[in-house]
Amino acid sequence: MSDLIAPSAAPRRSLHPASRASEPSRFDVAWARDEGDVRAAQRLRYAVFVEEMGARLAPPGGxxxxxxxxxxxxxxxxxxxxxxxxxxxxxxxxxxxxxxLTPAAARRVGGLYSETEFDLTRLRPLRARMVELGRSCVHPDWRSGGVILALWGALGEFMARNGLETMIGCASVGMRDGGHVAASLWEQLRRTHLASIEWRVRPRLALPVEELRSDLAVEPPPLIKGYLRCGATLLGAPAWDPDFGTxxxxxxxxxxxxxxxxxxHFLAA
Structure with a gap:
């Protein structure tokens, strides 16, 4: 799922995202402007990933x-x-x-977060106009769908505004059952949504799907289902993230x- 440069100041911006999205009007949708905004996002991520999901993180010193x-x-x-x-x-x-993470920012930091989990060699032809999405989460009291639509609307505007055309990222599936649901979901989705061979990636620490049940009838999580409805494709077999337990x-x-x-809907702007 989603060693250290602590954001003591607002990050330098290589692109210029919209200051506010139009989806939907009852929410305030905006890009972080300062350290306080970034800290608020990091607190939400901690509440979801650590306190709710049980991730074991190794925060940087200080x-x-x-x-x-x-x-x-x-x-x-x-x-x-x-x-x-x-x-x-x-x-x-x-x-x-x-x-x-934009292409220019990925060059500055030395790569993508996804590269810690996957060999992305085959995606090199796309990287000049490819962004990485990560650390997505929604507060448990607001998971009815409107928040995700608001985020996606702003992301669509961002991509169009900056001439970007590809988004990649990891969709995480919990493994409290030992990984059987994840293995079954992979077996199910590979038949219908697997990308063509030229875009396939390989996990660095693969989920041992051959040792797990892969015949369970499972429903894709809402976020994954939403991505697939939008035309997303699966790039390969799942990686195992022991820190996040996913x-x-x-x-x-x-x-x-x-x-x-x-x-x-998403590119109207």
């Missing part, structure tokens, strides 16, 4: 307690969704986030593959 921080944060654009403002005008809490499925979504109805 990192504040209760924050999920790694070396990539200081190089990423951080997209935030806030709950509606209070009656007295106080900004709402951060309830959803994505981080986005199986990570590598996904790619290209703007040119968006179905027409999603293209109209």
């Amino acid at each position: 990192a504040p307690a209760g924050h999920d921080i790694d070396v990539f944060d200081d190089f990423c654009e951080h997209l935030l969704v806030r709950a509606p403002a209070s009656d007295d005008g106080e900004p709402g809490m951060v309830i959803g986030t994505y981080r986005v 199986a990570d499925l590598p996904l790619m979504m290209r703007i040119g593959d968006l179905p027409a109805r999603y293209r109209r």
